[in-house]
Amino acid sequence: xxxxxxxxxxxxxxxxxxxxxxxxxxxxxxxxxxxxxxxxxxxxxxxxxxxxxxxxxxxxxxxxxxxxxxxxxxxxxxxxxxxxxxxxxxxxxxxxxxxxxxxxxxxxxxxxxxxxxxxxxxxxxxxxxxxxxxxxxxxxxxxxxxxxxxxxxxxxxxxxxxxxxxxxxxxxxxxxxxxxxxxxxxxxxxxxxxxxxxxxxxxxxxxxxxxxxxxxxxx
Ligand code: 5RP
Numbered sequence: 001x002x003x004x005x006x007x008x009x010x011x012x013x014x015x016x017x018x019x020x021x022x023x024x025x026x027x028x029x030x031x032x033x034x035x036x037x038x039x040x041x042x043x044x045x046x047x048x049x050x051x052x053x054x055x056x057x058x059x060x061x062x063x064x065x066x067x068x069x070x071x072x073x074x075x076x077x078x079x080x081x082x083x084x085x086x087x088x089x090x091x092x093x094x095x096x097x098x099x100x101x102x103x104x105x106x107x108x109x110x111x112x113x114x115x116x117x118x119x120x121x122x123x124x125x126x127x128x129x130x131x132x133x134x135x136x137x138x139x140x141x142x143x144x145x146x147x148x149x150x151x152x153x154x155x156x157x158x159x160x161x162x163x164x165x166x167x168x169x170x171x172x173x174x175x176x177x178x179x180x181x182x183x184x185x186x187x188x189x190x191x192x193x194x195x196x197x198x199x200x201x202x203x204x205x206x207x208x209x210x211x212x213x214x215x216x217x218x219x
Pocket of ligand 1: 032097
């Protein structure tokens with residue numbers, strides 16, 4: 001299977017886990033887009049979707065799927081999203097599409113996080129993919145210095161502003177042996193809105209596209 005075929009296969013596999021009669025959380029990116037396109041086929045079975053980005057909201061609406069404000073609901077049974085890197089412990093790097101803050105908020109609310117990726121995303125150690133950090137624009141230089149002090153090499157994502165009006169710094173050169181610890185450390189740096197480590201709230205299930213089909217890895 002090609003990478004795109006694997007993305008489509010995990011999107012189809014995730015549809016089987018969509019709860020009937022509920023609102024679900026929907027992620028951002030090319031794999032999430034495959035999922036949205038599959039979700040459109042069963043849209044009458046759900047009560048709507050919470051979007052993790054403006055782009056996802058637009059795609060959901062284009063399929064006639066109701067987009068629900070997260071503040072209008074008390075709980076969310078499931079969140080389905082891709083990742084840039086994921087380990088067998090289901091720790092992730094996310095934010096390649098710049099939607100990490102809303103993704104982390106929806107993931108925090110959801111009872112279950114189902115990650116859908118092709119096999120290229122599965123790694124032993126996180127960090128080969130540059131770690132995205134969303135930061136307040138006026139804190140850019142300060143945050144960059146703090147990250148350099150931690151051993152990372154920050155690069156401003158050129159020409160990119162998040163849905164929340166902030167910048168992204170992509171951190172190169174990290175070998176993230178303890179993702180929970182680094183996520184906690186980065187959470188303490190003033191001016192960082194969100195870091196792209198999803199380790200404190202990891203995925204619960206990974207649907208991994210492989211050459212042989214969809215592998216299920218659960219925590
Ligand atoms: C967006 C994300 C995406 O989940 C991540 O970038 C994966 O995208 P794709 O499915 O296109 O590989 O975190 O902010």
